[in-house]
Amino acid sequence: MFKYLVLSFVVVISLIYEIYGETGIVEDNGSSKYIIEGRIFPLSDYQTSNTNWQSATRVHVNGGQHIGFVKRDGSFIVNNVQSGSYVVEVLHPDYTFEPVRVEINSKGKFRARKVNHIQTSLVTQVPYPLKIKALGKTRYFQVREQWHITDVLFNPMIMMMVCPLLLIMVLPKLMNDPETKKDLEQIQEMTKFEMTEVSDMVSNYLAGNSVGSKEGAPKERDSNKKGQKFRKRPVVKD
Amino acid sequence: MKQLLIFCLLVWLFINYGNCIEHDSSVVINLKHALSGGPNPVFKDRGTITIPSLRLSQAVVHQKRLTDVERIQIQKLANDNDLYRINATVIANDEIERSFISTIKACMLAEAELDDRLSVSVDYMGRVIGVSLVIASKATCEGSNVSIDKLGEFTTNVYVRHTETGIIPDTATYIDKLQKEKEAKERDDHKDNRSFLAKYWIYIVPVVIVMVISSATNPEAQGGGQ
Amino acid sequence: MANFRSIYKIQIFLTILVHVTLALYEDQVGKFDWKLSFVGKVKFVSLEAKRIIVATEENVLASLNLKNGDIHWRQVLEDPKDYKLELLHVNKEIVTVSGKENTWFVRTWDLNTGTILTEWFINTERTVPSLFTIVNEKLLHIVPIRGLQVEITSYTLANAENTNGSILKGISRKIPAAWLNKDSDCVPAKSYIVCAVSSKLYYVDLLKENSMFVSQSLADLVDNSAGKVLLIEYKQDVPSVLLLKNNIAKLGTFNGENIQIKPFNLMPNAISISNNGKDLIYQLEANDNKNKLIKVKAKDPQTGLDSFSLDLEYPLGLGAPIILGGQSKGSVTDLLLSTTDDALLLVRLPEGKILWTREEALSSVVASEFFELPISELDASIEHEFDSANDILEMFSHRISTQIKQFYNLVFGNNLLQNSGLVRDEFGLHKIIVVATRAGKLFALDTLTGSIVWSYRLPNVQSFIGIDNEEKMLLLVQRTAQYAPLPAHCVLLAQDTITGNGILFEFDPITGYSKAGIQRLNYKIVQATLLPYQDKNFLKPMLVLSQDEQAHVYPTQAVSLIKDHFSTMFLYVADTENSRLSGYTLKYSTEDSLQVTPSWNVDLAPSKLIAVSAKPANEHVHSQGKVLYDRSVFYKYVNPNLLAVATMTSDPIYNSVLSVYLIDGVTGLIIYGTSHKKARGPIHLVHSENWLVYTFFNERFRRNEVVALELYEGHWQNNNIAFSSFALSQLPQVQSQAYILPSIPQTMAVTLTERGITNKFLIIALTTGAIIEIPWMFLQPRFTNMPCGPEESCIPYMPEIPLHSEATINYNQTLSGIHGIEVAPARLESTSHVLIHGLDIFYTRVAPSKTFDVLKEDFDHVLIVLVLTGLIVATLATKKLAARKALKQAWK
Structure with a gap:
């Protein structure tokens, strides 16, 4: 019996909570008016220290439902605010400020947190009275693509054209030098030597494996013959 | 007692998660039609439609067969490419009467052989906001000539159309994606802490082999050559 | 896991890609956009040496430059619908009181x-209209309570108590005044309060302690004739008030408990300006002289004799002026006038020259329309070649003559311009914007410069109150300027201020000339629409529905044109009072x-x-369907008769519920309906092609949400x-x-673009004052079981x-x-004109897919020419070198 009473009680309570939704603050239409106050810290660059940025700055609460203006020392107040949840934005044509959510509950307690529309119940608290810093100068424009000489030089088509051209022009000159000729020939022989060595080795290895240890001696012969290879005589297999 | 409570629970669940209408009600629609064309139509009774539950969308239609006079009138309307109008008086649970008029081309009705559909639109509260007559067809007509025996009786299908619940932004999958992204990043960070060698061994080993082979054969060649 | 990572990367990549294509370049600033700033109809004024401080009906406080009327600084206070400025006082600093x-x-x-x-902040319990005035550095709040008393609260602004707190604290005092009723009219006069009730005048000096109202019979002061006596504030060193009866005003000055009425008559708009301690009364009078409509007079306050009189050359297009304020310095007096059509002008005496005029009527635009300009005479003459299509010789000679003229123009400049520059340019980007303002004045703005081309004042004209208390007038284009020599024809529909009946005004939007003038109709207009049929003069008739369900066609001869189409004409009417939509047919x-x-x-x-919301009438839908990832076509449901209707229901459980319905305007069938619980306004609907986008405020999560709906027919059309x-x-x-x-x-x-090929952008004006553009691709509903990536030109859902x-x-x-926001297609497919109006007017051109049909601005003409010449030179040089080498080889 008691269990069923508890169950029905739970049902009723959940019904009530569903009606009020998931916000933590129960809104009331109280007639008490509160004041939102804060201070704005602009960027300390040349422009802000010279012009009257205060007269061009506005504080919008809930998109203009309440408006605040900025005094010379950067502080602002917004009057006539009832209890509830508000988004406070500071607007200036040249600077971007981050918006803050200010919640005033029916007892007059203030809580300021970051604005998060996706996870609305996430609370990242921010000090109150508000201290709003400029995030930076607002970038409205896109920088035009400049034409740099590197765009042309590092274009693969250009490189494909220019490098062989250089090689064609430079190499004959190099070739005509006698010393470089000798060096080149040496290098060429060595590399060719190695190359055939590797390919020979691989083919021998494959052939050798299928024949078995019988080829052990011919292998040694081959290696001796390899030693004579540089005389440019093709190796003839017996 | 137990059953009562379970029933209450079920009802509560149904109300909140069941369908879109807030308050279900039954509705009686008195249908009248105007078989005389012209700018000042005279509406005569056509039938009654009772919808016992708007939520369950089932309707009971009572319509009389058409008399010969009425059939000739409909044929004339269709021939003259005139308009066929209905006047639906909706009486809801709270005894409020609302009347709606709806017009279609008479030739379309005739060509469909009196197979019409009635669309009863209901708002989120369960109030009837509109009653429309629709003929399902792919094209309109400009006057038609249909023989009288096809214009026997109305075969009316009633469709109760509800207002759908509004869609909300899908933040849940986005938050999940972000979480997974964060986890994946953490795991990747750990992976990258392994040694350089362990990461790039697939590239280093063949190069080493090639170098070994070349140096193995090279000293022989060099030694042999010079 | 890897999939999500790549999705996220692609997402970021795509958003960067997409937003890169959206931005402006810094050197494009000012090239095709302009901004006009306004302050609104001026209510209070204070002239200070070189500056004019104004407080306006739009709840704006601004400082204007005396010499040219430009805005020096401007502060926009709260929404003027709720809060109004009640006091402006300038001494060393400006004090304003605004509220409700x-x-x-x-x-x-x-x-x-x-x-x-x-x-x-002052918060009182009384909700009756009250007055504010400043006397001796104290702010007085005067609240007359009917049948009882007058409550006066005095606040000292410089008080120590008030500098630290935010709620203003003051001393209250009550003066019994049981004679106050709803006909009583009270004004402040320096430190006095003066009220006129029935036939008595009551006044009290507030500076005196425990003072009571003194009454005097009005018959003793003013003549005995019938008529109500109105009181007008008169600012002077000595407390005074103007008593107005039958359009004649008399000046009364207070001295202790006595009031002394001066014997001479004044106009109701008389003000006092002091020049080095000597006061003069300035007033405006109507003049019989047709060229100089207004006379300025300065009278001596003691004797009433004219000390100065001058006829002003008052421009014909402006409404009747009243003097708001003025100042005198030496021999020069400046008077600031405000007119019935919200314009502000500065008159300098003794020359009687109007230094500048500000057309503040443009701060409340209610309707606008873009018009193409006619082609130039020269271009028109080219087209006349085919007039005589049979005679070859004549055509040939015509062509030669036009080409000689073109050549002459090219070499010697354009002497043949007759239309003073109002001709169409190549891309149709030079247009005229005709705007109708709340004050009943029509203006035409040039899209290239933003200057006013012509203006036309319509007296006693007000806008219709539409859905949700929105003010609008209708501008219908019956003929565009394409059919030269026939002039373009446009119609303005509005309401008469006095009777509420409809007003029809036909005019030529390019020149502003109206042959018929204002036509006042004898019925109230409920709905009006343009018909798609043209008569032989290319004029489209207009159908107007009156309140008693009668239809009228303008021009009336056009009935014979449309008589065969009656069965396909349908109208719909939205009745906001009863929340009903009704459809009508013209078949019978x-x-x-x-x-x-x-x-x-x-x-x-x-x-x-x-x-x-209905779809724009001049919209073209280019593609019939959407191509899906499996290369099949999903056909769009494009219904040009579709109406989108949004309603708000207050619900005991859900606070307020928003419902959006799509209703066919011809059959009345509700095609789709959706409802959002716990949703609040303001609601904005955009309806185009086969989709609908609407925004609302979600009370549950306290955020603004945007919903996009798209309608499809399916795989078969x-x-x-x-x-x-x-x-x-x-x-x-x-x-x-x-x-x-x-x-x-x-x-x-x-x-909107001319052919509908370009991507669509949604232009959203935010409360922050910024206008952003969001591509429709962002908002397009994604198909749930289909992949979404760059191949399907789909941006993943965020x-x-x-x-x-x-x-x-x-x-x-x-x-x-x-x-x-008003949008109009340009002749270029890639561009749209956008005009944003409100307190400021801003115009720009938007190219959603970048200007794909025009060469880009930073096209490197120089580079191409250089490269070409370089290549040519290189070819020639190498040819020579090769020839020389071959020669050398041959000689070896």
């Missing part, structure tokens, strides 16, 4: 920069009598209708020849998706719409009090 009923904001501002110095109309017959109705009571609302074989499928908008939208519109500052089309020119 029982909440008042008292603010002090710095004179030079407009920075706020202090702000206080004949040439002699036009009749509308009711054909359908939709009853939405007890919800309140807040928006009804119903009828690809002609669309008919009656032929419905299956209901369209609706795809919907919702997003979060991180800022609060003020109004929305969608770009619940929050990112608002980049680079997508702001008005860069750092933030706009205040934005009211509406």
Whole structure:
């Protein structure tokens, strides 16, 4: 019996909570008016220290439902605010400020947190009275693509054209030098030597494996013959 | 007692998660039609439609067969490419009467052989906001000539159309994606802490082999050559 | 896991890609956009040496330059619908009081920069209209309570108590005044309060302690004739008031408990200006001289004799002026006049020259329309070649002569311009914007410069009150300027201020000339539409529905043109009071009598209708369907008769519920309906092609949400020849998706292009004063079981719409009090004209897919020429070298 009473009680309570939704603050239409106050810290660059940025700055609460203006020392107040949840934005044509959510509950307690529309119940608290810093100068424009000489030089088509051209022009000159000729020939022989060595080795290895240890001696012969290879005589297999 | 409570629970669940209408009600629609064309139509009774539950969308239609006079009138309307109008008086649970008029081309009705559909639109509260007559067809007509025996009786299908619940932004999958992204990043960070060698061994080993082979054969060649 | 990573990367990549294509370049600033700033109709004025401080009806405080009328600084206070400025007082600093009923904001501002110095708040329980005045550095709040007393609260602004707190504290005092009733009219006169009730005049000096009202019979002071006596404030060193009866005013000065009436008569708009301690009364009088309509007179306050009189050359297009304020310095007097059509002008005496005029009527635009300009004479003459299509010789000679003229123009410049520059340019980007303002004045603005081409004042004209108390007038284009030599023809429909009947005004939008003038109709207009049929003069007739369900066609001869089409004409009317939509058909109309017959109705009571939107009439839908990932076509459901209706219902459980319905305007069938619980306004609807986008405020999560609905027919197309609302074989499928908008939208519109090929952008004006553009691809509902990536030209779904500052089309020119956005297609397929109006007017051109049909601005002509010449030179040089080498070889 008691269990069923508890169950029905739970049902009723959940019904009530569903009606009020998931916000933590129960809104009331109280007639008490509160004041939102804060201070704005602009960027300390040349422009802000010279012009009257205060007269061009506005504080919008809930998109203009309440408006605040900025005094010379950067502080602002917004009057006539009832209890509830508000988004406070500071607007200036040249600077971007981050918006803050200010919640005033029916007892007059203030809580300021970051604005998060996706996870609305996430609370990242921010000090109150508000201290709003400029995030930076607002970038409205896109920088035009400049034409740099590197765009042309590092274009693969250009490189494909220019490098062989250089090689064609430079190499004959190099070739005509006698010393470089000798060096080149040496290098060429060595590399060719190695190359055939590797390919020979691989083919021998494959052939050798299928024949078995019988080829052990011919292998040694081959290696001796390899030693004579540089005389440019093709190796003839017996 | 137990059953009562379970029933209450079920009802509560149904109300909140069941369908879109807030308050279900039954509705009686008195249908009248105007078989005389012209700018000042005279509406005569056509039938009654009772919808016992708007939520369950089932309707009971009572319509009389058409008399010969009425059939000739409909044929004339269709021939003259005139308009066929209905006047639906909706009486809801709270005894409020609302009347709606709806017009279609008479030739379309005739060509469909009196197979019409009635669309009863209901708002989120369960109030009837509109009653429309629709003929399902792919094209309109400009006057038609249909023989009288096809214009026997109305075969009316009633469709109760509800207002759908509004869609909300899908933040849940986005938050999940972000979480997974964060986890994946953490795991990747750990992976990258392994040694350089362990990461790039697939590239280093063949190069080493090639170098070994070349140096193995090279000293022989060099030694042999010079 | 890897999939999500790549999705996220592609997402970021795509958003960067997409937003890169949206931004402006810095050197494009000012090239094709302009901004006009306004302050609104001026209510209070104070002239200070070189500056004029104005407080306006739009709740704006601004400082204007005396010499040229430009705005030096401007502060926009709260929404003028709720809060109004009641007091402006300038001494060393500016004090303003603004508010309504029982909440008042008292603010002090710095004179030079407009920075706020202090702000206080007054909250009273009384909700009767009250007065404010400043006497001896004290702010007095005067609240007359009927049948009882006058409560006066005096606040000392410089008090120590008040500098630290925010709620203003003052000393209250009550003076019994049981004679106060609703006819009593009270004004302040320096330190006195003067009230006129029935036949008695009551006044009291507030500086005296415990003073009571002194009454005097009005018959003793003013003559005995019939007529009510009105009191007008008269600012002078000595407390005085103007008693106005039968349009004649008499000046009364107070001295202790006596009032002395001066014997001479004054005009009701007389003010006092002091020049080095000597006061003079200035007033304006009507003049008989047709060229100089207004006479300025200065009278001596003691004797009433004219000390100065001058006829002003008052411009004909402005309304009747009143003097708001003035100042005198030496021999020069400046008078600031405000006219009935909201213009502000400065008159300098003794020359009687009007130094500058500000057309403040443009601060409340209610309707606008873009017009193409006619082609130039020369271009028109080229087209006349085919007039004589049979005679070859004549055509040839005509062509030669036009070409000689063109050559002459090219070499010697354009002497043949007759239209003073108002000719169409190559891309049709030079247009005229005709705007209708709330004050009943029509203006034509040039899209290239923003200057006023012509203006026309319509007296006693006001706008219609539409859905949701929106003010609008209708501008219908009956003929464009394409059919030279026939002039363009446009019609303005509005309401008469006095009777509420309709007003028809036909005019030529290019020149502003109207042959018929204002036609006042004898019925109230309920609905009007343009018909798609043209007569032999290319004029489209207009159909107007009156309140008693009668239809009228203008021009009346056009009935014979449309008599065969009556059965295909339908009208719909939205009745906001009863929340009903009704449809009418004109089938039973004949040439002699036009009749509308009711054909359908939709009853939405007890919800309140807040928006009804139809598709723009000049819209083209280019593609019939969407190509899916498996290369099949999903056909769109494009119904040109579709109406989008939004209603708000107040619900005991859910606070307020928003319902959006799609209703066919011809059959009345509700095709789709959706409802959002716990949703609040303001609601904005944009309806175009086969989709609908609407925004609302979600109370549960306290954020603004955007929902996009798209209608499709399916894989088979119903009828690809002609669309008919009656032929419905299956209901369209609706795809919907919702997003979060991180800022609060003020109004929305969608770009329109001539052929509909370009991508569509949604232009949203935010309350921050920025206008952003969001591509429709972002909001397009994604198909649930289909992949979404760059191959399908689909951007993956993101619940929050990112608002980049680079997508702001008005860069750092933030706009205040934005009211509406108008979009018009340009002749170039890639561009749309956008006009944003409100307190400021801003015009720009938007190219959603970048200007793909025009060479880009930074096209490197120089580079190409250089490269070409370089290559040519290189070829020639190498040819020579090769020849030389071959020669050398041959000689070896």
